[in-house]
Amino acid sequence: MKSFLLLLLLCGLSLLGHSQKKITDKHITYQQERMVFKQWDAAKFTPKSGFLGLNPEYWITWALHPNYPKTDLRPLGPVGPQTQRLMFAAAMQNTDNVYKLHADTLRNTALSEASNYSSALSFADPLWQIYYRNEFEGLLSQADAELLSGLSAAEQKYLISTGLLDWYKEESHALLERLEIARSTTLDRGSRIMAYHRMLAEFRKLSASWESKKSRVKTYLAIRSSVEKVRTGEVPKPISSKSDIQIANDILKKSKL
Incomplete structure (x- = not known):
């Protein structure tokens, strides 16, 4: 009896192990791919409407969201929020660079003018x-x-x-x-x-x-x-008809000699 119960338990476990398998839902896979990295491909929105739009799965899935396939909701899409954030960040960085260049120009001009006028550097x-x-x-x-x-x-x-x-x-x-x-x-x-x-x-x-x-x-x-x-009278005054100017000139000539 014990052997029979053990055999029955092993058979049940074997059947349970064989019954587990990997479930791949293409609808979920498509949604994951489009939201993460691939194109927002409207052709991959499944399930399809089917013949004459009679597919009940389509109506169950998309009846309340008719515009969803037409709206690109990817974060990194062309107009996605992450893309916009990166664009804004790049724009702000560019603005910061312009302001920095302007500030550096003002600083260099101020330093040049200060050195031009300052007496401390004369x-x-x-x-x-x-x-x-x-x-x-x-x-x-x-x-x-x-x-x-x-x-x-x-x-x-x-x-x-x-x-x-x-x-x-x-x-x-x-x-x-x-x-x-x-x-x-x-x-x-x-x-x-x-x-x-x-x-x-x-x-x-x-x-x-x-x-x-x-x-x-x-x-x-x-x-x-x-x-x-x-x-x-230390020097006898010469008797001469020379004028005082001529006498002074003679003295100057002698002093030069």
Whole structure:
């Protein structure tokens, strides 16, 4: 009896195992394919209406959804929500790139204008570094105590007593102050360079005038010394019909020799 029941159970399990099989529903398969990746093919909407539209399965399936086969509902379809989202994302990315380019342009323009006007970067100006700094070296490194170096005591005394030394100091200090103002003021680079150019011309003129005055001091002192000697009788006054101008010219010629 036990053997019979065991055999009956095994037969039942065998029949149950043979009765299981893979069920493939083409309608479900078509729907899965069209919703995921394939075309929204209206020809694959099954079941069909059949002969004279008498297929009951068609009416059961599509009677309440007559427009469903005509509407592409794929997320990645031509007008699907996922496609629209990707298009919007691409459009927003393009807009962001345009805004970024515009912002970068404004930033570069602002930096260029800032460097063009800022006094903090005037020391790094290529034209100042290459040319004007060397040309203004005498003014920038001027030491008032060395202005009379190389001159004799009499020449130094004369320049101090006549006020020529004070005149040159005032003029050079005023020019240096103007140069520092031009370098430290927020100013357009072109205007700054033009200011350098004008002040350089003034500095050259002032330096030439100062050198000329120093070179003439020795001649003037020699003339004055000769005149004093003549007046005091140290040098006999020659009897001559020459005028004072001719006598002065002769003295100048002798001093040059």
